[in-house]
Amino acid sequence: MKQTQSGATKALIPWPQLLRCSLAFITLILASETLAHGEKAQQAGLRMRTINWFDTEISPRSVAVNEEVVISGKFIPSKHWPRHMASIEEMAFLNVGVPGPKFIRVSSHVNGTPMIRSTSFELGKLYEYEIVLKARTPGRYHVHPVMSVKGAGPIIGPAFWVDITGDQADFVNTVTTLSGDTIDLETYGLSTSIALHVFWTLIAMAWIAFWLRNMRSKPVIMPRFIAVQKLGKNRADEMITSRESLVGMFTVGIIVTLIGISWAVTEQYVPQTIPLQTGWVPVEPMENPTTDDLVKVKVSNATYRIPGRSFEVQLTITNNTDAPLRIGEFATANIRFINAEVLDIKPEDPDHLIASSSVEIIGKPIQPGETSVVQMIVEDALWETQRLTSLVYDPDSFFAGMLFLYDDTGKRYYREIAGIMIPSFI
Numbered sequence: 237m238k239q240t241q242s243g244a245t246k247a248l249i250p251w252p253q254l255l256r257c258s259l260a261f262i263t264l265i266l267a268s269e270t271l272a273h274g275e276k277a278q279q280a281g282l283r284m285r286t287i288n289w290f291d292t293e294i295s296p297r298s299v300a301v302n303e304e305v306v307i308s309g310k311f312i313p314s315k316h317w318p319r320h321m322a323s324i325e326e327m328a329f330l331n332v333g334v335p336g337p338k339f340i341r342v343s344s345h346v347n348g349t350p351m352i353r354s355t356s357f358e359l360g361k362l363y364e365y366e367i368v369l370k371a372r373t374p375g376r377y378h379v380h381p382v383m384s385v386k387g388a389g390p391i392i393g394p395a396f397w398v399d400i401t402g403d404q405a406d407f408v409n410t411v412t413t414l415s416g417d418t419i420d421l422e423t424y425g426l427s428t429s430i431a432l433h434v435f436w437t438l439i440a441m442a443w444i445a446f447w448l449r450n451m452r453s454k455p456v457i458m459p460r461f462i463a464v465q466k467l468g469k470n471r472a473d474e475m476i477t478s479r480e481s482l483v484g485m486f487t488v489g490i491i492v493t494l495i496g497i498s499w500a501v502t503e504q505y506v507p508q509t510i511p512l513q514t515g516w517v518p519v520e521p522m523e524n525p526t527t528d529d530l531v532k533v534k535v536s537n538a539t540y541r542i543p544g545r546s547f548e549v550q551l552t553i554t555n556n557t558d559a560p561l562r563i564g565e566f567a568t569a570n571i572r573f574i575n576a577e578v579l580d581i582k583p584e585d586p587d588h589l590i591a592s593s594s595v596e597i598i599g600k601p602i603q604p605g606e607t608s609v610v611q612m613i614v615e616d617a618l619w620e621t622q623r624l625t626s627l628v629y630d631p632d633s634f635f636a637g638m639l640f641l642y643d644d645t646g647k648r649y650y651r652e653i654a655g656i657m658i659p660s661f662i
């Protein structure tokens with residue numbers, strides 16, 4: 237008998253669970269800390285056709301706790317914003333992408349307008365932003381500008397690594413309120429908040445315990461629902477005793493009284509309060525210094541050759557400036573594809589999405605007053621590693637990106653280009 241029992245026990249050892257646990261443990265040991273933001277998880281089409289971020293700069297990249305970091309740059313919301321997605325023309329908020337409250341935001345501006353509130357942006361227009369942060373928690377963080385678009389979610393911009401040194405205990409986060417008091421936002425109201433949470437949790441638990449007190453004799457939760465269904469709508473009240481009704485009314489009375497007292501106490505200590513400001517503020521777009529009249533670009537025949545990881549597009553460019561123009565860069569989905577013959581830009585770290593020699597131009601520089609056809613070939617492994625190739629498998633294989641042209645004095649002209657991308661499997 238004993239033997240059978242021990243045999244049965246042996247058979248009960250949950251091997252699959254054990255295996256799963258060990259695998260999870262091994263993964264935990266082997267996996268490095270998760271630092272990325274899932275930049276490439278978003279659909280390629282969405283990353284290419286939402287916001288064209290450029291001139292992104294974060295400085296300084298190494299600061300001590302309490303020191304400031306400035307994120308600045310420009311963006312042009314794509315004229316080809318996907319129609320199935322909520323638009324930036326409705327409601328958007330300029331934000332920062334870092335894992336947790338490692339910084340506090342001191343200020344943020346778009347075209348000089350303070351961005352405490354939400355706003356909306358016009359498609360195809362130029363905006364310049366600046367966000368000032370103050371370092372809070374020591375560590376190394378990948379810092380991105382982010383645009384939170386209502387209904388569409390966060391649209392992440394290019395990133396740089398920022399190191400924060402020092403000790404969080406030294407962090408100072410004091411503000412002077414409109415009534416002239418100086419408060420420490422790191423601890424202000426914290427004990428009251430914790431006490432209120434504990435207090436209301438206890439009341440909630442007591443309330444639930446009261447209804448569960450004789451669950452052996454009376455059905456609760458789903459069995460109660462079934463019992464009510466059986467009794468019918470008109471007789472459902474029969475399940476509640478007069479004592480229970482009395483306790484219910486008493487509880488409502490107590491809660492309303494407590495809320496009233498809390499309100500009176502708050503009024504006593506903080507007589508002047510204004511609600512959190514969450515409105516909408518208009519932002520005027522900037523004047524684009526390189527208007528369509530100066531440089532016109534027409535896209536025809538865009539193909540993506542899968543085996544060569546190469547994107548080819550034929551462009552008809554009209555140069556109305558007074559100097560010859562050459563293509564220096566094609567930027568899309570936060571990746572900068574560079575023509576090494578025109579620009580010398582190298583990635584600063586392995587996560588910096590720059591392909592420093594990936595653009596080849598077949599055709600001569602476009603002379604002033606001329607319209608000519610050039611072939612642009614953009615070839616790099618980043619198409620694959622950043623999962624832009626998935627565009628080919630989209631029901632809407634439409635690409636967009638920024639084309640940067642330079643004259644021989646280094647003056648820059650930019651345009652958004654877009655079109656249908658046809659895949660080539662050979």
Ligand SMILES: [Cu+2]
Pocket residue numbers: 271272273274275378379380395
């Ligand atoms: Cu990141």
